[in-house]
Amino acid sequence: MAIQHPQDLFLLQLAEMYDIEQKLAQVLPELARETQDPQARQAFLEHEQETRQHVLNIQQCFQILGRQPVAMENHAVKGLKQDHDTFIQQHPPQDILTLFDLSAGSQSEYLEMAYYQSLIDAANTLGYQQCVPLFQQNLQQEMAAAQKLATISHQLSMKSAQSAHGV
Ligand SMILES: [Fe+2]
Numbered sequence: 001m002a003i004q005h006p007q008d009l010f011l012l013q014l015a016e017m018y019d020i021e022q023k024l025a026q027v028l029p030e031l032a033r034e035t036q037d038p039q040a041r042q043a044f045l046e047h048e049q050e051t052r053q054h055v056l057n058i059q060q061c062f063q064i065l066g067r068q069p070v071a072m073e074n075h076a077v078k079g080l081k082q083d084h085d086t087f088i089q090q091h092p093p094q095d096i097l098t099l100f101d102l103s104a105g106s107q108s109e110y111l112e113m114a115y116y117q118s119l120i121d122a123a124n125t126l127g128y129q130q131c132v133p134l135f136q137q138n139l140q141q142e143m144a145a146a147q148k149l150a151t152i153s154h155q156l157s158m159k160s161a162q163s164a165h166g167v
């Protein structure tokens, strides 16, 4: 893909977002299986459902633009997955693994938020307004998911700290 114009950058970032959402739709159920904490599991599974809709919303934006959906590999999510796989080789206890997964989940939400903010801004500037509500719906759900993961993480880290101190 030759990148010469703002439209090309928009399409590149849309294609990267398509890859990110598809990868996360695979990773979230894996995280849900990995944790024994019911709240964390529930949060990962609920966001998996939302993420499946995010994939469809991006497909719809491609359709609005009269283009076939294409995915361009995003290395940030791949890197998060690799870090996770390295971490797990150290056989962390369950509560620490869940805290790690919640943090990794938050990192992916902030990455998504940054992409959607850029995409919304570019769509408004370039006259692709029909895509904006689709991006906004995704962005709102990423923000809510990040907040939920942070709350669960806070509660679990308090619990882990207390049991580590024998309280
Ligand atoms: Fe998403």
Ligand SMILES: [Fe+2]
Pocket (backbone or CB within 6 Å): 024, 047, 051, 108, 109, 112, 141, 142, 145
């Ligand atoms: Fe997300």
